[in-house]
Amino acid sequence: MGQSISLLGSTGSIGRQSLDVIAACGMRAAALTAHRDEARLEEQCRRFRPILAVMTDERAAAGLRVRLADTGIRVASGPEGLLEAAALPEAGTVITAVVGIAGLKPTLAAIQAHKRIALANKETLVCAGELVMDAAQAHGVDIVPVDSEHSAIFQCLQGCTDRGEVHRLILTASGGPFYGYTPEQLRGVTLEQALKHPNWSMGAKITVDSATLMNKGLEFIEAMRLYRLPPEKISVVIHRASIIHSLVEYCDHAVLAQLGTPDMRLPIQYALTWPARTAAVAPPLDLLSCPPLTFAPPDEEAFPCLALAKEAARTGGTATAVLNGANEEAVGRFLAGEIGFCDIPALVERVLAAVPAVQAPSLADILEADRQARAALRRLLPGIPSN
Ligand code: NDP
Ligand code: MG
Numbered sequence: 001m002g003q004s005i006s007l008l009g010s011t012g013s014i015g016r017q018s019l020d021v022i023a024a025c026g027m028r029a030a031a032l033t034a035h036r037d038e039a040r041l042e043e044q045c046r047r048f049r050p051i052l053a054v055m056t057d058e059r060a061a062a063g064l065r066v067r068l069a070d071t072g073i074r075v076a077s078g079p080e081g082l083l084e085a086a087a088l089p090e091a092g093t094v095i096t097a098v099v100g101i102a103g104l105k106p107t108l109a110a111i112q113a114h115k116r117i118a119l120a121n122k123e124t125l126v127c128a129g130e131l132v133m134d135a136a137q138a139h140g141v142d143i144v145p146v147d148s149e150h151s152a153i154f155q156c157l158q159g160c161t162d163r164g165e166v167h168r169l170i171l172t173a174s175g176g177p178f179y180g181y182t183p184e185q186l187r188g189v190t191l192e193q194a195l196k197h198p199n200w201s202m203g204a205k206i207t208v209d210s211a212t213l214m215n216k217g218l219e220f221i222e223a224m225r226l227y228r229l230p231p232e233k234i235s236v237v238i239h240r241a242s243i244i245h246s247l248v249e250y251c252d253h254a255v256l257a258q259l260g261t262p263d264m265r266l267p268i269q270y271a272l273t274w275p276a277r278t279a280a281v282a283p284p285l286d287l288l289s290c291p292p293l294t295f296a297p298p299d300e301e302a303f304p305c306l307a308l309a310k311e312a313a314r315t316g317g318t319a320t321a322v323l324n325g326a327n328e329e330a331v332g333r334f335l336a337g338e339i340g341f342c343d344i345p346a347l348v349e350r351v352l353a354a355v356p357a358v359q360a361p362s363l364a365d366i367l368e369a370d371r372q373a374r375a376a377l378r379r380l381l382p383g384i385p386s387n
Contacts, residue, residue, distance in 0.1 A: 002025065002026050002027045002028065003025075003027045003028070003092055003093060003272065004027070004028045004030045004090055004091050004092055004093070005018075005022060005027055005028065005029055005030060005091055005092070005093045005094070005095060005272070006029075006030055006031040006033075006052075006085050006086060006088050006091035006093070006094045006095070006110070006115070007019070007022070007029055007031065007032050007033070007094075007095045007097065008031075008033045008082060008085060008086060008094065008095065008096050008097060008098050008103070008106055008121075009033060009034070009095075009096070009097035009098035009099065009103075009120075009121075010029070010032040010033060010034060010041065010044055010097070011034040011035075011037040011040040011041055011044070012034075012097055012098070012099065012203050013201065013202045013203045013206075013264075014095075014097035014120045014146065014203075014264060014268070015032075015034075015095075015097045017264050017265050017268055018095050018097060018118075018268050019044060019048065020265055020281060021265050021268045021269045021272065021281050022048070022272075023048075024281045025269065025272065025273070025278060025281070027272065028048075029044075029048040029049075029050050030050055030051050030052070030088055030090045030091040031050050031051060031052040031053070031054065031085040031088045031090075031091060032044050032045060032048065032050045032052075032053050032054070032085075033053070033054035033055070033056070033081070033082055033085050033098070034054075034055055034056075034060075035055065035056045035057055035060070035098075036055070036057045036060045037060075038055060038060045038061075038063045038064045038067060041053060041055065041064060042064060042067040042068060045068055045071065045073050046071065049071075049073070050073060051073070051074065051088070051090055052073070052074050052075075052076060052084065052085055052088060053068065053073050053074070053075050053076075054075070054076045054077065054081035054082055054084070054085045055075070055077055055081070056077070056078060056079060056081065056082055056102070057077075058077050058078060061075060061076070061077030061078070061081070062077075079102075079105065082098070082102070082105075082106045083105060083106055083109045085106070086106035086107070086109040086110040086113065086115070087109045087110060087112070087113035087115075088113075089113075091115060092115060092116060093115055093116040093117075093118060093272060094106075094107075094110040094115045094116070094117055094118070095118040095120065095146070095268070095271075095272075096110070096117060096118070096119050096120055096121040096124065097120045097121065097146075098121055099121070099123070099203055099205050099206070100121075100123050100205065100328050101123050101124070101127055101321075101324065101325065101328065101370055103121030103123060103124045104123070104124045104127055104128055104132075104363075104366075107119070107121065107124045107132060108131075108132065108135060108363070110141075111132070111135045111136050111139050111141045112135070112139065114139055114140070114141060115141065116141065116142050116144065117136070117141060117142070117143045117144065118144055118146050118268065118271035118272055119143050119144065119145055119146055119147075119271075120146035120147060120268075122147055122218050122219060122222045123218070123324050123328070125221065125222045125225040125226060126218050126221045126222060126225075126320050126321070126323070126324045127320060127321040127324050127325075127366055127370065128321070128361075128363065128366045129221065129222070129224070129225025129226075129320070130225065131361075131362075131363060131366070132225070133225055133226070133228065142274075143226065144270075144271040144274050145222075145226060145267070145271065146264070146267050146268055146271045147219060147222065147267070148245045148246075148262075148264060148266075148267050149171045149172060149219055149223070149245055149246040150219070150222060150223060150226055150246070151245065151258070151266075151267035151270055151271065152172075152244075152245035152246035152247070152257070152258035152267075153169050153171075153223065153226075153227065153246050153247075153248055153258075154226075154270075154274075155258045155270065156246075156247065156248040156256040156257065156258055157227070157248060158275070160248075160250075163227070163228070163229070164251075165250050165251050166227075166229065166233065166248060166249075166250060166251070167233070167249045167250055167251045167253070168233050168234065168235055168248075168249045169223055169227065169229065169233060169234045169235070169246070169247075169248055169249075170235050170236075170237055170246060170247040170248070170249060170255075171216060171219055171220065171223060171234065171235070171236045171237070171246050172236075172237055172238075172239040172242070172244050172245060172246050172247070173213065173215075173216045173236055173237070173238050173239065173298060174197070174198060174199050174200070174210065174238075174239070174240060174241075174242045175213075175238045175240055175296075175298075176197065176198070176210045176211040176212075176213065176215075177193060177194065177196050177197060177198060177210075177211055178193075178194075178211055178303075179238065179240065181302060182302060183301070183302050183342075186302060186341060186342055187340070187341075187342055189211075189341045190341075191334065191335065191337060191341075194207070194208050194211040194334075194341060195207050195208070197210055197211070198240075199241075199242040199262045200242065200262055200264075204335055205328070205331050205332075205335070208331045208334060208335065208344075209305075209327070209331065211341070212303060212305045212341070212344050212345060213298060213300075213303035213305050213306040214305035214306070214308075214309065214327050214331075214344070214345075214348075216236050216298070216306050216309075217305050217306045217307075217308065217309020217310065217323075218309060218324070218327075220234055220236065220306070220309055220310060220313060221309060221312070221313045221320050224313060231310060231313050231314055236298050236306065237295050237296070237297065237298075238295065238296040238297065238298050239293065239294065239295055240291075240294055241290065241291040241292070241293055241294070242262040243259055243260070243261075243262070243285065243290055243291070243293060244257050244258070244259050244293060245257075245258050245259070245260060245267075246258065259285055260282065260285050261282060261283050261284070261285050263282035263283065265281045265282045266280075266281070266282040269281050269282070303345075304345040304349065305327070305344070305345045305348065308323060308345060308348055308349055308352060309323060311352070312352060315357050316357070316359065317357040317358050317359035317360065317361055318355075318357050318358045318361045318365055318366055318368075318369035319352065319357040321361075321366045321369040321370050321373070322351060322352055322355045322357065322369050322370075322372070322373040323348060323352060323373075324370070324373075325351075325369065325370035325371070325372075325373030325374050325377075326347060326348040326351035326352065326373045326374070326376070326377050327344070327348050328374070329373070329374045329377045329378065330343065330344045330347045330348055330377060331344060333381065338381070339381070347377055347380055347381075348377075350376075350380055351373050351376045351377050351380070354376045355369065355372045355373050355376050357369075
C-alpha cells in the first residue's frame with residue numbers, strides 16, 4: 001500500500017474526486033471526514049476502510065457510529081475530531097477539502113504534525129495566508145496547491161530557483177455563467193442560474209463564488225500568499241474554455257502555461273505525487289478538438305467582488321479575513337434564498353468599510369475579524385436576527 005492520506009471533506013466535490021485518485025493510484029485513505037452527510041460517509045468508509053471517520057456535526061456523528069458499528073472504524077465528532085484527523089499519526093499527507101474558514105485550524109494542526117498539505121481549501125490562505133505559510137516554513141512542511149490555477153502556476157514554477165525571475169503570474173478565469181452580462185442583467189439572475197457553471201461541477205459555495213468572480217478574487221489572494229508575491233505581480237485574464245489553467249511570465253518574457261482538460265483529478269493527483277508524475281487519472285487533452293482559446297479582461301465594474309478582493313489584499317492584515325467572512329455569510333444567505341445575487345458584492349463592500357483591519361494579526365485576531373465580519377453583515381440585513 002502506498003501513501004497514506006487524511007482526507008478532510010471527503011463527501012464534497014473535491015473529496016469525492018480525491019477518493020477517485022486515491023483508489024486509482026493505490027494510495028490509502030487513513031481518515032475521512034464530513035459535516036452532515038452520514039450516508040455518503042458510511043458508503044465511503046465501507047469502501048476505503050479508514051482508521052478514523054469524523055463528522056463535525058454531533059448528531060450526524062451519533063448516526064454514523066450506529067451505521068459503522070459492525071466495522072471497527074473509530075468515529076470522532078466536532079471540530080476536535082477534525083483536528084484529530086488532521087494530525088493522525090498514520091497519515092503522511094492531508095488533503096484539505098472542507099469548505100470555508102472551518103479549514104484553517106485543521107490545516108495548522110496538520111502543519112504542526114509535519115504532514116504534507118495538499119491544499120484545496122483556499123479560504124485558509126485568504127484568511128491567514130502569512131501565518132500558515134510561516135508555520136509551514138518553520139516546520140519544513142510542503143503546501144502543494146490543489147486549486148487548478150495554483151497547481152498550474154506551481155507546475156510552471158518547477159525548476160525556478162529564484163522567485164526574482166518571475167515577472168508576473170497570470171490567473172485564468174472562466175468568467176462563470178454570467179460572463180458578458182451588464183449590471184442591469186445581473187440584477188435579474190436567479191440562484192438556479194448562478195449554480196450552473198459552464199465548465200466545472202463543484203460545491204455550491206465555490207460555484208456561486210465563480211459566478212460573482214469572488215472566486216478569482218480569493219484566488220488572487222491565495223496566489224499572493226502561496227508564492228509570496230505582491231499584488232502588482234498578479235493579473236487575471238478571462239479565458240472561457242478553461243483549458244489553460246494559468247501562466248507564469250518570467251523576466252525574459254517567456255510565458256509558461258499548463259494546459260489540460262477541465263478535470264480536478266489532475267491537480268489533486270499532482271499534489272499527491274509531486275515531485276513525481278504518475279499514470280493519468282484525468283482524460284487526455286485533444287488539442288485538435290479544443291474550443292478556441294480566447295482571452296479578455298475581466299469586467300470589474302459588473303463584477304465588483306474581484307476589485308474588492310484586490311483592495312482587501314492591498315490593505316492586508318485582517319482585511320482579507322473580513323472579506324472572506326462577509327462573503328461566506330453573504331453566499332450562505334444567497335443560497336438560502338434570503339438575498340439577491342447583486343446583494344453579495346454590495347454587502348461585502350459595506351462590511352469591509354465597517355470592520356477595521358488589524359495589521360500583523362495573530363490567529364485570535366483573524367478569528368475575531370471573521371466573527372466581526374459575519375456579525376456586521378447580519379446587522380445589515382433587516383428582519384434577520386443578528387445573534
Ligand atoms: P463541497 O461543498 O462540495 O464539499 C465540502 C466538504 O466539506 C464536504 O465534505 C462537507 O461535508 C464538508 N464541510 C462542510 N462544512 C463543513 C464544516 N463547517 N466543517 C467541516 N467540514 C465541513 O465543496 P468543494 O469540494 O467544492 O470545495 C472544497 C474546498 O475546495 C473549498 O474551499 C473550495 O474553494 C476548494 N476548491 C474546490 C474546487 C472544486 O472544483 N470543487 C476547485 C478548487 C478549490 P458534508 O458533505 O457532510 O456537508
Ligand atoms: Mg480555481
